[in-house]
Amino acid sequence: MPTDAQIKCRNLWKVFGDDPQGFLRRHKGNPSPEALKEEGYIGAVQDVSFDVNQGEILIIMGLSGSGKSTLIRCITRLNDPTIGEMEYEGRDLLKLSERELIDLRRHKFGMVFQNFGLLPHRDVLENVAFPLEVQGISKADRVTRAKAMIDLVGLGGRESYFPRELSGGQQQRVGIARSLAVEPDIWFLDEPFSALDPLIRAEMQDEFIRLQSMLHKTIVFITHDFEEATKLADRIGIMKDGRMVQLATPEELVLNPADDYVAEFAKNAPRERIVSVGAIMQPVTDAASGTVPMSAKIGAVAEQVLTSENPVAVVDESSGTIVGSIDRQTVATSIFGTRSSEGTRAA
Amino acid sequence: MTEATAPSRTEPQGFSLSAIPLWGQFAAIIIFGVLLSLVWDGATRWPEAWVIPAAQWITDFIEWLKSEATIFGVEFKDITRGIGAALKAPVKWAEYLLYRGFKGIGLGPLPWVAVAAGVVIFAHWVGGVRLAILCGLTMIYLATFNLWKDSMKTMTIVIVAVPMAALLGITLGIWVTRSKTASRIFSPMFDLMQATPHMAYLAPVAALFAFGPVTALIATVIFAMPPMARCTILGLQTVSSDVIEAGQMSGCTKRQLLWKVALPSSKRTLMLGLNQVVMQTLAMVVIASIAGATGLGHKLLYSLQQLRLGVAIEQGVAISLIAIVLDRLTQAYAYKETDHFVAGKTFVQRHKHLLLFLGILVASYIAAEFFRWVKIPPSKFIWGSGDAKTVLFDAKLLARHMDQAIRDFNVVAFDYINPIRDWVTIWILLPVRDFFLWLPWPVFVGVIGLGAWRLGGMPVLLLCLALMFSFIVTGFWVETMKTTYLVLIAAALCVIIGVPLGIWAARSERVANIIMPICDTLQTFPSFIYLIPAIMLFRIGDFANIFAILPYATVPAIRYTYLGLKRIPPVTIEAGIANGATRMQRLFKVELPVALPEIMLGLNQTIMMALAMTAITALIGSTDLGQEVVRSISTQDFGRGILAGFFIAALGIIADRLIGSWAAERKRQLGVA
Numbered sequence A: 001m002p003t004d005a006q007i008k009c010r011n012l013w014k015v016f017g018d019d020p021q022g023f024l025r026r027h028k029g030n031p032s033p034e035a036l037k038e039e040g041y042i043g044a045v046q047d048v049s050f051d052v053n054q055g056e057i058l059i060i061m062g063l064s065g066s067g068k069s070t071l072i073r074c075i076t077r078l079n080d081p082t083i084g085e086m087e088y089e090g091r092d093l094l095k096l097s098e099r100e101l102i103d104l105r106r107h108k109f110g111m112v113f114q115n116f117g118l119l120p121h122r123d124v125l126e127n128v129a130f131p132l133e134v135q136g137i138s139k140a141d142r143v144t145r146a147k148a149m150i151d152l153v154g155l156g157g158r159e160s161y162f163p164r165e166l167s168g169g170q171q172q173r174v175g176i177a178r179s180l181a182v183e184p185d186i187w188f189l190d191e192p193f194s195a196l197d198p199l200i201r202a203e204m205q206d207e208f209i210r211l212q213s214m215l216h217k218t219i220v221f222i223t224h225d226f227e228e229a230t231k232l233a234d235r236i237g238i239m240k241d242g243r244m245v246q247l248a249t250p251e252e253l254v255l256n257p258a259d260d261y262v263a264e265f266a267k268n269a270p271r272e273r274i275v276s277v278g279a280i281m282q283p284v285t286d287a288a289s290g291t292v293p294m295s296a297k298i299g300a301v302a303e304q305v306l307t308s309e310n311p312v313a314v315v316d317e318s319s320g321t322i323v324g325s326i327d328r329q330t331v332a333t334s335i336f337g338t339r340s341s342e343g344t345r346a347a
Numbered sequence B: 001m002t003e004a005t006a007p008s009r010t011e012p013q014g015f016s017l018s019a020i021p022l023w024g025q026f027a028a029i030i031i032f033g034v035l036l037s038l039v040w041d042g043a044t045r046w047p048e049a050w051v052i053p054a055a056q057w058i059t060d061f062i063e064w065l066k067s068e069a070t071i072f073g074v075e076f077k078d079i080t081r082g083i084g085a086a087l088k089a090p091v092k093w094a095e096y097l098l099y100r101g102f103k104g105i106g107l108g109p110l111p112w113v114a115v116a117a118g119v120v121i122f123a124h125w126v127g128g129v130r131l132a133i134l135c136g137l138t139m140i141y142l143a144t145f146n147l148w149k150d151s152m153k154t155m156t157i158v159i160v161a162v163p164m165a166a167l168l169g170i171t172l173g174i175w176v177t178r179s180k181t182a183s184r185i186f187s188p189m190f191d192l193m194q195a196t197p198h199m200a201y202l203a204p205v206a207a208l209f210a211f212g213p214v215t216a217l218i219a220t221v222i223f224a225m226p227p228m229a230r231c232t233i234l235g236l237q238t239v240s241s242d243v244i245e246a247g248q249m250s251g252c253t254k255r256q257l258l259w260k261v262a263l264p265s266s267k268r269t270l271m272l273g274l275n276q277v278v279m280q281t282l283a284m285v286v287i288a289s290i291a292g293a294t295g296l297g298h299k300l301l302y303s304l305q306q307l308r309l310g311v312a313i314e315q316g317v318a319i320s321l322i323a324i325v326l327d328r329l330t331q332a333y334a335y336k337e338t339d340h341f342v343a344g345k346t347f348v349q350r351h352k353h354l355l356l357f358l359g360i361l362v363a364s365y366i367a368a369e370f371f372r373w374v375k376i377p378p379s380k381f382i383w384g385s386g387d388a389k390t391v392l393f394d395a396k397l398l399a400r401h402m403d404q405a406i407r408d409f410n411v412v413a414f415d416y417i418n419p420i421r422d423w424v425t426i427w428i429l430l431p432v433r434d435f436f437l438w439l440p441w442p443v444f445v446g447v448i449g450l451g452a453w454r455l456g457g458m459p460v461l462l463l464c465l466a467l468m469f470s471f472i473v474t475g476f477w478v479e480t481m482k483t484t485y486l487v488l489i490a491a492a493l494c495v496i497i498g499v500p501l502g503i504w505a506a507r508s509e510r511v512a513n514i515i516m517p518i519c520d521t522l523q524t525f526p527s528f529i530y531l532i533p534a535i536m537l538f539r540i541g542d543f544a545n546i547f548a549i550l551p552y553a554t555v556p557a558i559r560y561t562y563l564g565l566k567r568i569p570p571v572t573i574e575a576g577i578a579n580g581a582t583r584m585q586r587l588f589k590v591e592l593p594v595a596l597p598e599i600m601l602g603l604n605q606t607i608m609m610a611l612a613m614t615a616i617t618a619l620i621g622s623t624d625l626g627q628e629v630v631r632s633i634s635t636q637d638f639g640r641g642i643l644a645g646f647f648i649a650a651l652g653i654i655a656d657r658l659i660g661s662w663a664a665e666r667k668r669q670l671g672v673a
């Protein structure tokens, strides 16, 4: 996984209220929840620090009102954070001039909205071409580019439809096509599928994975749906009351939740698709018969392990050496998920 | 009820007056006022010697403005003349287009056939066959009843005023949404302007600009602009935040965000604003005939003053039909959805409406060279020629017949109508009127002042006092009381009629389906129209005036009652049912009390409309503030007219603040704010 940080956030605060700046200053930039409550301020984002790495899919989760939207609206400067630091590729996001901000949004950032945010008076083609139009790109160029995007999201042939003539799923495809039209480097999606019914949502998730496999963008994605998150995420950040309580890989969240709140989220996760063999293997044993790769998800090797009398040896694919073993018991508990599986976790 | 209305928070602690119950406070004020009037004549009539001659000052000031004043070295009269000339140009062009013709290049005005076809084709495009038929029938009516030219004269000002008012409104609306200062100045101003009756605008404009179409145009534009501004503000503020943010994330500059995202997205609200502008424009244009607008309103006023009721009815129907057509067209346009472009349609298929119109336009211009009736509708319809001529239809003749029929009807009906009218006049109207004229001003000021203070606290009290003393000290007490009396009686009647109708509609879907469309239609007509039946039945006088006010001002009483009852949350009603209340108990103990704030807002609207209409009845003769406005325009003594217009507005503001404060407080108590 690439590791150079594309976006850096440090000690980000977004407080709503009459005089948020003064409030934070009075409390030396770190008010207690009681102070917030007492003085009637809302700490939508509180002291959040994290990086978004080049090319990763970072998913942000949390209950309603936990500050997810506010957080990415701070990064995109739709809302200015009250205090904190943000960098994009080494540039201070908060020191951008109006013009630079517009340029950044025109060329680097793309965003998809929960309620699509389509312009009702423009047809599909004009909606998708809109970001290009405001940049002043010539009509011929933007039509070509928009058409390509429309084909990419599978809406070819509906260029002249108006948003109200499209289904929810189709409208969101337009939203996606529009956000991709400028070939952004980083793509923000705020609950893009939550307004859609479950069948279409599943279809759109697959669509999204297909697009990402072609585009390899850096993505910050908000969702309520842990299953959706595990399907897509490289890393998941869990927010609670404005704070980022844990930011880790899905596997770590499932195996090692920071607190009960996170555990609650991870409870219904499809472990067999998240946890890899290497994470739960036990020490090497001579009794092993057969091998499984260390990075395989346990779902993929479950049949082999469960039908084997003996433990199965675990192989590190990169070096080819045997690094551990895994038996029926471990696989069963980690799939069917009593928390005690943590105890059997290998170093 | 009054007991409950007094918000305790305005009661100063430890103030001894608060120990007296509310009715006691009112009684004390009334007794004090009456006693004062017994010992001091000045309490009945503001002493002549103390009257501030504000009217004269204003007249003199306007004289000075027009003769001597200079602004930055430019003579003021040149400025108004310049504005007048600038505005005259579009009016002239509209006149050339609609009825005068372009003499210079030898091109006639739009042939009536082309105008009618244009309206019908547009109607078909925006609203389908039914709307097209409505428009077609209206056009035929205007043509056959010999009202075409007058209609076009009226439309001249409409087509110039509407774009001006709309642009001005949108501009101001945008400004208000972008600047806090502008918002602080203009938002209250728009509220105020919407509560100000038509009449109040006429005198000040007439004072600065010469009698004629430009004055009518300016007054109309000012009057019709506020709804557009408010709709613009509303539209821009209610664009979904996703859409705005999508625009921002697409990299829009502020200007692009406004022009490419926010404004187009609020098209629907803007178009409804335009609808209101059009309707207000029409309502004002017909009244502005006293300030120099020609056309239907002018002719109708003349017919009414001559008691030529047959013609008046024909003209009134024309105005009403035009109002309905304009209303339906603009609404249909607002709700029109553009469908996606279907590939494979030819150019002709896609633009068939436009091409058809262009075809008819060219054809009718050519045909107009040979047949006069294509250009201007004939004044009567004749079949055959020479001795074999038969007159198929003659509007003038019909009007004469109608006059006769109305006269015959009146001869018979007056035996029944007159006694009723006289009885009501003698036993109700005159006593109430005499009461208001007798009323010592300290009583009036005291009662309103106490109410204002209890309902809205110090700010409302100060505002009401200032407004009341403005007409007392300038010597307009009598005229203002005459207006007050007419408005209060009319409003009371409206409530007596309207509230039960509203209740009935709220209880029965079927009734609502009948009453509500009637209300809509009644509100579509320019208020001027309502003078016709009043004069027809009752000639002139206060009884006729009140009769004219009723259909116009009852509508809000009905509508707000209906909406107030409909908006009660079902749980509240179900709680009543569960407690075993009968239908009547439920109505009087649960539903009406909960809906009361809404109903009172309806009363507020009713008073506003009664006020506006009272002023208009001055056109057929009354002796109140409205009459002062009318007279000042004809005598060019503008001071009195401007003041009278202001006092009409002042009465509206006082009523609005009192009722508005009460309703807001009550809604807060009920937790339905």
Ligand SMILES: Nc1ncnc2c1ncn2[C@@H]1O[C@H](COP(=O)(O)OP(=O)(O)OP(=O)(O)O)[C@@H](O)[C@H]1O
Residues within 6 Å of the ligand: A016, A017, A042, A043, A044, A062, A063, A064, A065, A066, A067, A068, A069, A070, A071
């Ligand atoms: N403009 C605002 N003014 C005041 N409070 C706000 C504003 N925007 C958000 N908030 C508050 O900030 C908190 C976080 O809101 P946010 O929209 O970020 O939550 P969220 O995690 O995205 O929730 P959801 O899942 O419902 O979208 C909430 O308590 C919300 O009420």
Ligand SMILES: [Mg+2]
Residues within 6 Å of the ligand: A068, A069, A070, A190
């Ligand atoms: Mg959100």
